[in-house]
Amino acid sequence: MIVKNSIKRLLQYQMCLVRLRELGFEKVYSYVLGREAGVTAEQVRKDFSEFEIRGKRKGGYSVDETLDKLHEIFRKNVMQEVILVGMGNIGTALSRYECGFTEKRKYIVAAFDIDPSKLKRNADIPVLPVEEMEDYIREKGITVAIIAVPAISAQDVCNRLIGCGIRGIMNFAPIILKTPPHIVIDNINLCNVLEGVIYCSWYGKDSCGCE
Amino acid sequence: MIVKNSIKRLLQYQMCLVRLRELGFEKVYSYVLGREAGVTAEQVRKDFSEFEIRGKRKGGYSVDETLDKLHEIFRKNVMQEVILVGMGNIGTALSRYECGFTEKRKYIVAAFDIDPSKLKRNADIPVLPVEEMEDYIREKGITVAIIAVPAISAQDVCNRLIGCGIRGIMNFAPIILKTPPHIVIDNINLCNVLEGVIYCSWYGKDSCGCE
DNA sequence: ATGATAATGTTAAAATTTTCACATTAAATG
DNA sequence: CATTTAATGTGAAAATTTTAACATTATCAT
CATH class of the missing domain: 1.10.10.10 (Winged helix-like DNA-binding domain superfamily/Winged helix DNA-binding domain)
Known part of the structure; x- marks a missing residue:
């Protein structure tokens, strides 16, 4: 979806x-x-x-x-809790990102990573081992997740997330995740976005459609 | 565009x-x-x-x-040189980001920041003061830029970029930049993407259109 | 070889999205 | 208080995008 x-x-x-x-x-x-x-x-x-x-x-x-x-x-009054999987470059940046314009609310409540050296159980946004992911999601009733892991492990992470109740995914891994039709997904492939801009800036207006 | x-x-x-x-x-x-x-x-x-x-x-x-x-x-044989403005969370992550699946080429050749403490003239991707931005772009003939500065200064940066020949912009600042029609622009508002996913995961299929 | 098969490529149809046009109505003006 | 004005709201038209249908053709099996 x-x-x-x-x-x-x-x-x-x-x-x-x-x-x-x-x-x-x-x-x-x-x-x-x-x-x-x-x-x-x-x-x-x-x-x-x-x-x-x-x-x-x-x-x-x-x-x-x-x-x-x-x-x-957009139910701004309701707390929107989201988890983040993968604390690489993008994941780390997201965990620190504060959106400039919309009202501030708590978004990311926990992050998960496979690398033991990245764990930080007592940080503001705790970084926990992926083994604890399913329990955490079920316990807190989280329904939306951000995937920021390498492409190779993204589908596996995705399956696990859906398995424990996640219904919406923002995916930064450069791969199209296969999900059941009721799962909401937004794929953000940063390289492709940049490539698209480069392409259109070369070929100009006509090749890129609207104004 | x-x-x-x-x-x-x-x-x-x-x-x-x-x-x-x-x-x-x-x-x-x-x-x-x-x-x-x-x-x-x-x-x-x-x-x-x-x-x-x-x-x-x-x-x-x-x-x-x-x-x-x-x-x-997509002219993969041609070197595609891009500059990055703003070395905050997102900018820093992008400067380190290697896309997993497409062939590797050099993308970001230099970054610019206003904060003197962030400058690194001799790094792999040099971080230079914004004052040098225009000269650098003109000298190297760069045509595509990534904006990763706060919303408040994004339009100003955008104007300066266009003024020295930039034709394509990937914008991470949470604001719609005003540009002449021939400039290619892709706005990536990470908060809004997440909000959209959250919204649709709540309201379900019917509210989000296609499959 | 020859016919059956299973894919592409393209034209037409359907669906969706955007734009247009204008009736409607609240505010401002005299 | 009537008239003009300048905005919204919406139904129809236009444009765009996606899907379907099917003719075409390369391959495979007999």
């Missing part, structure tokens, strides 16, 4: 709205938000319509009300 | 083919490659058709020939 584009845009809008609020905006028009989020005004209105976010016919959208609605949609 | 989906899939195919070759495959059928890459066989054939990658009516696609074609499309 793949995350829908409209969901991704909604998250963009959320991010933009937080920033606009910081800048003192109390209301925002679809074309302003569109400009900020890099989409058309029509797209903003259509997306908002789909999720029943309403504005005022002349006055645009209330920043606060819209953010409230978005926070509700 | 956004990177087209078919380009992204082509890169997936490339990755899968490298792996299949390592496993000893000499030819591959569209449905096998589709399975590996997480798409349908028709999609594979359609994409290959678009880029004039041909197979044999019964024998499938030659792994080597297809990879040659893909390498040509």
